Amino acid sequence: MIKGIRPLLRGSTYSGMLFAVCGALASLPLLPLALVALAWRSAPEAVQAVLVLSVWAALVGAVGLARITRRALVGSARRLLKVPLPDPPAAPAPAPAPEPGAPAGSGRWRTPLWLLLHVALGWTGTLVAGLLLLMGVALPGHWLRGEAALSLFGRSVRVEGGPLSWAVAFGCLVLAATVCALVTHALRWLAPRLLGPSAAERLALAAERELRLAERNRLAHELHDSIGHTLTATTIQAAVAGEVLAADPVAARAALRSIEDSARAALEDLDYVLGVLREQKAAQTAPHRTLADLPDLLERLRHAGAVVEPELSGALGQVQGTLSRAAYRIVQEGLTNALRHGAGGPIEVRAAAGPDALELRIVNRTGTGTGTHHGAGAFPTSGHGLPGLAERVRLLHGDFEAGPQGPAHWRLAVRLPVRWSA
Numbered sequence: 001m002i003k004g005i006r007p008l009l010r011g012s013t014y015s016g017m018l019f020a021v022c023g024a025l026a027s028l029p030l031l032p033l034a035l036v037a038l039a040w041r042s043a044p045e046a047v048q049a050v051l052v053l054s055v056w057a058a059l060v061g062a063v064g065l066a067r068i069t070r071r072a073l074v075g076s077a078r079r080l081l082k083v084p085l086p087d088p089p090a091a092p093a094p095a096p097a098p099e100p101g102a103p104a105g106s107g108r109w110r111t112p113l114w115l116l117l118h119v120a121l122g123w124t125g126t127l128v129a130g131l132l133l134l135m136g137v138a139l140p141g142h143w144l145r146g147e148a149a150l151s152l153f154g155r156s157v158r159v160e161g162g163p164l165s166w167a168v169a170f171g172c173l174v175l176a177a178t179v180c181a182l183v184t185h186a187l188r189w190l191a192p193r194l195l196g197p198s199a200a201e202r203l204a205l206a207a208e209r210e211l212r213l214a215e216r217n218r219l220a221h222e223l224h225d226s227i228g229h230t231l232t233a234t235t236i237q238a239a240v241a242g243e244v245l246a247a248d249p250v251a252a253r254a255a256l257r258s259i260e261d262s263a264r265a266a267l268e269d270l271d272y273v274l275g276v277l278r279e280q281k282a283a284q285t286a287p288h289r290t291l292a293d294l295p296d297l298l299e300r301l302r303h304a305g306a307v308v309e310p311e312l313s314g315a316l317g318q319v320q321g322t323l324s325r326a327a328y329r330i331v332q333e334g335l336t337n338a339l340r341h342g343a344g345g346p347i348e349v350r351a352a353a354g355p356d357a358l359e360l361r362i363v364n365r366t367g368t369g370t371g372t373h374h375g376a377g378a379f380p381t382s383g384h385g386l387p388g389l390a391e392r393v394r395l396l397h398g399d400f401e402a403g404p405q406g407p408a409h410w411r412l413a414v415r416l417p418v419r420w421s422a
Helices: 002-009 011-026 028-039 045-063 067-081 106-138 163-194 199-244 249-277 291-303 321-341 385-395
Strands: 148-152 155-159 307-314 346-353 357-365 399-404 409-417
Touching: 002 163, 011 028, 011 067, 011 106, 011 163, 028 045, 045 106, 067 106, 067 163, 106 163, 199 249, 199 321, 249 291, 291 307, 291 321, 291 346, 321 346, 321 357, 321 385, 321 409, 385 399, 385 409
Parallel strands: 307 346
Antiparallel strands: 148 155, 346 357, 357 409, 399 409
16 A cells, blocks of 8 residues: 555656656647648548647657757656666667568667657646646635536536545545656656667667777776886986985986986876866877887986896888887886886897887896895886786787796797888
């Protein structure tokens, strides 16, 4: 008993009825256009009424074919009906292969069908609930100091004042609330089936989510590689500057200049990533650091106190732009790992551009650190560096190897297929 009354006491029931009433009222501006059917004056009144209703329904259905109508209906249904509906995809959904037995193009008519049912339920619920509400207000005889009479379609109902009028009035109010609950329940049942995503829209929404996830992963790689490297190098450079500040002011100033250059490069990367996250069109230009910038990267590491033994060969400047930028990030991350987890000693860096492949290799010492400020264990690790590198190389259809080389060295080796720029 109590469970059956609960829908009548919920505010969402009446917000759903408001949604139905709004649908009914929104169809009114189309009614004058439907009255053109009355031009057939020789037709019987019943035929004219059917023609007017048919033209009116066709106009309402035509409005439902517009994409903006579907977006507005989804938003209002989500707000007033409390139905969890996803927004339609921004781009038109591709038509999927029809399922066996399914009518072709059936998804296109889901919104017009919803709109027709919405308007029909809105008018039916408004008229029935409005009439019951009017009866519930008018029937108590002592309010009008007499008897009440209602006439509808040539029929009259007369109720005299007294306890009976109060009972009938209460029943009418309960019935009006029940009509509201039934209309709301019907709209909530229909909304996911007609306003929810179709098979094609589900595919489009999945594609949008996949693109967003890929972009977020790419930005995460950019932040990890660029900002992580810069902070690692800057920390080491600051420690070097502090150690030699009194004994070698020239070296300390060089380390501070390197910190400034590294911080400026990191700010460029950070501005780009934040601009993309905020969807600012002016911030869509990514910092272009390619294999041609490797000498500057290695020079900053030398200022940090690292011993770097580079071996750069081949036409690195002619490597295709996207591949060149990715290769720079791979070398940068490999050097970051060598600084964080290496045990001092020289870091071998090899980049060789051949006719078919670009080969990258970084080798550093492992084991117990030498007691310097950047020995092993001086930096926390997130565990995302090598998996991120492997994923980047996989997307470039390359080969990735990382692991010990002998008892005292760690080796990172990458081979990427090359496409030469014109």
